[in-house]
Amino acid sequence: MTNLREQVGPYFGEFGGRFVPESLIAALDELDSTYQAAKLDPSFQHELAELHRTYTGRPSIITEAKRFAEHAGPVRIFLKREDLNHTGSHKINNVLGQALLAKRMDKTRIIAETGAGQHGVASATAAALFGLECVVYMGEVDTQRQALNVARMELLGATVVPVTTGSRTLKDAINEALRDWVANVDNTHYLLGTVAGPHPFPTMVRDFHSVIGTEARKQMLEEFGFLPTALAACVGGGSNAIGLFHAFLDDADVELYGFEAAGDGMDTNRHAATLNFGRMGVLHGAKSYMLQDEDGQTMESHSISAGLDYPGVGPEHAWLKDLGRAKYWGISDAEAMDALRLLSRTEGIIPAIETAHALAGALKLGKTLEPGSSILVNLSGRGDKDMETAAKYFGLLDKKS
Amino acid sequence: MSATSNVLKANKSSGKGSLIGYFPAGFPTLDESVDAAIAMCKNGVDVLELGVPYSDPVMDGLVIQQATESALEHGFKLPQVFEAVKRISAAVDTPILVMTYWNPVLSYGVERFATDLKEAGGAGLITPDLIPDEAKEWLEVSDKLQLDRVFLTAPTSSKERIQNACDLSRGFVYAVSTMGITGARDSVDNLARQVVAGVRGASSEQNTAVGIGISTAEQVNDVNSYADGAIVGSAFVKAYASGGVEALTAKVIEVSAGLQK
Numbered sequence: 001m002t003n004l005r006e007q008v009g010p011y012f013g014e015f016g017g018r019f020v021p022e023s024l025i026a027a028l029d030e031l032d033s034t035y036q037a038a039k040l041d042p043s044f045q046h047e048l049a050e051l052h053r054t055y056t057g058r059p060s061i062i063t064e065a066k067r068f069a070e071h072a073g074p075v076r077i078f079l080k081r082e083d084l085n086h087t088g089s090h091k092i093n094n095v096l097g098q099a100l101l102a103k104r105m106d107k108t109r110i111i112a113e114t115g116a117g118q119h120g121v122a123s124a125t126a127a128a129l130f131g132l133e134c135v136v137y138m139g140e141v142d143t144q145r146q147a148l149n150v151a152r153m154e155l156l157g158a159t160v161v162p163v164t165t166g167s168r169t170l171k172d173a174i175n176e177a178l179r180d181w182v183a184n185v186d187n188t189h190y191l192l193g194t195v196a197g198p199h200p201f202p203t204m205v206r207d208f209h210s211v212i213g214t215e216a217r218k219q220m221l222e223e224f225g226f227l228p229t230a231l232a233a234c235v236g237g238g239s240n241a242i243g244l245f246h247a248f249l250d251d252a253d254v255e256l257y258g259f260e261a262a263g264d265g266m267d268t269n270r271h272a273a274t275l276n277f278g279r280m281g282v283l284h285g286a287k288s289y290m291l292q293d294e295d296g297q298t299m300e301s302h303s304i305s306a307g308l309d310y311p312g313v314g315p316e317h318a319w320l321k322d323l324g325r326a327k328y329w330g331i332s333d334a335e336a337m338d339a340l341r342l343l344s345r346t347e348g349i350i351p352a353i354e355t356a357h358a359l360a361g362a363l364k365l366g367k368t369l370e371p372g373s374s375i376l377v378n379l380s381g382r383g384d385k386d387m388e389t390a391a392k393y394f395g396l397l398d399k400k401s
Numbered sequence: 402m403s404a405t406s407n408v409l410k411a412n413k414s415s416g417k418g419s420l421i422g423y424f425p426a427g428f429p430t431l432d433e434s435v436d437a438a439i440a441m442c443k444n445g446v447d448v449l450e451l452g453v454p455y456s457d458p459v460m461d462g463l464v465i466q467q468a469t470e471s472a473l474e475h476g477f478k479l480p481q482v483f484e485a486v487k488r489i490s491a492a493v494d495t496p497i498l499v500m501t502y503w504n505p506v507l508s509y510g511v512e513r514f515a516t517d518l519k520e521a522g523g524a525g526l527i528t529p530d531l532i533p534d535e536a537k538e539w540l541e542v543s544d545k546l547q548l549d550r551v552f553l554t555a556p557t558s559s560k561e562r563i564q565n566a567c568d569l570s571r572g573f574v575y576a577v578s579t580m581g582i583t584g585a586r587d588s589v590d591n592l593a594r595q596v597v598a599g600v601r602g603a604s605s606e607q608n609t610a611v612g613i614g615i616s617t618a619e620q621v622n623d624v625n626s627y628a629d630g631a632i633v634g635s636a637f638v639k640a641y642a643s644g645g646v647e648a649l650t651a652k653v654i655e656v657s658a659g660l661q662k
Contacts, residue, residue, distance in 0.1 A: 017535050018534065018535060019503055019530050019531065019532075019535055020459075020530055020532070021459070021460050021529055021553065021555070022532055022554060022555045022558055022562070022566070022577065023555040023577055023581075025532060025557070025558065025562065026559065027557070029559075165466060165470070166456065166457070166470070172457075175457050175458075175459050178459045179459060179460075179462075182459075182460070182580060182581055182582055183580055183581035183582065184580075185557070185580060279508070280507075281507055281508055282503050282504045282507055282530075283504065284457070284459075285530075292504070294508070295478060295479035295505060295508065296455075296479065296504040296505035296506075296507065296508025296509065297455065297456040297473065297505070298456040298504075
């Protein structure tokens, strides 16, 4: 299996494409050509790398989680610390890249969708840094469960618009952002936060996040002298997972595992496990797997994690699944929350609930691997934003009173 | 051979002009939507655009979003669109184009959807989120079954893309009047004239109808002075929501008034 890394869209096998209104095609073409030019422009690459060095805090370190690994069978576990990036998650990698492109296209306004608020915070941050107007669409349900991130975005100068249509979560926030974009495309860039959506977003967002895997691969070889047996990352839309996977796609000996939100459980119908239970369809501009009913209506997903609560998934993941190159398992709310507490208490690192799905996955996966194996987990975000959810879940607030 | 095209061309050459009217199937229920659509066709709508309610209608404004959401809440199932087409086409001769986002068609099966639509008496499809570039299967199936296929062209479409939409559409090309989503606007953008001029430049044969933002008799007349038809949607849905078939009929008569002269 070679050359998986060289896929540049618009299609990944039969997935991907541009299933959007004609009104958006010119903007997508402009974005694509601007990105293609930037990719070949050393000054763009230098500017982005310098921003990452002096603003994001890259490279992010690798931490070996020895006490946590004792719970995962006879394996070593390494954490790629994207939680230490400025704004607290991997999302900043993509946001800075796209904000630079927005400047190149002379757009003065950016819009973004957000689920957990991580991408919204990152977008608001980039807007502040570059002096752009910023509007963030967020499902009303999510503005309530992620109130802290709403406050952060507003403090950064962004306008947060609660979306009250449909299921009032991430999927509907994307619909609202697309409607805004159709109407304001002359001065507005849609800063899409994941590897879904119409071409060139899945390829471009992946490329901006591929710094995660590129760094990690080099760090593993330089600091530890080997490549990990397996990679583990959570998958909602799939940006942090593809960011970690991409550099390793052609390392046939490295297994790739994505962990989807199984919500109440894989044996219930309340989950967000798109790659496990979805059917091929078209959602938000790309052909991929999605949760849909027999009429092709999008189904509501369920997860304790706002960032994974999405009934679609990026087309490259659909392709990697069908190829058998990556495997995708479901992790329930309960398994994720247990892993969140375990990492906190064994390593002194509080992960985001999204990330906790990858950690729970590593615990499960470790028990199936040969002794001496190793798992590299993308620690995609920190858990500060989830304190209220976690405190409620573990009854910490009740105990105090 | 397109019934839709025949109607538009006949109305154009007689100097009358055409009104294309949108209504969602299943809103508020299947029976009521059929009655509403028949009333529209009997009172001034020349081509019916029957909408398929969909969970993620990114091209639609609040009025149509709320109507289609309500249809889904009332239990609209996709096969009901064929029943609606069958009942409407039994009652009136008006060509019926089904306006649908792509995923319901893809999920049902493109050929199966087209076959059932044809059998029900439908004329073809308007596909707001399917560009010709991604439409290979639909192009083949619609050729085989001789169904109309309406692609959109926008104020930002390149010359090549306008040409492509003209070459591949059958019935008419949907000229998007303005950069935005469906919903009534005070004035129809001047961009609409440019979009229509683009279509005319690409083809002397192809029809083009202007949609988005049109809600008054004056706008309908104005659009028909340079295009082959005006598309009205949200204004009809709004009228129905406020006063049922009676208010809807009154609105159809009102906006088509100029065309009857």
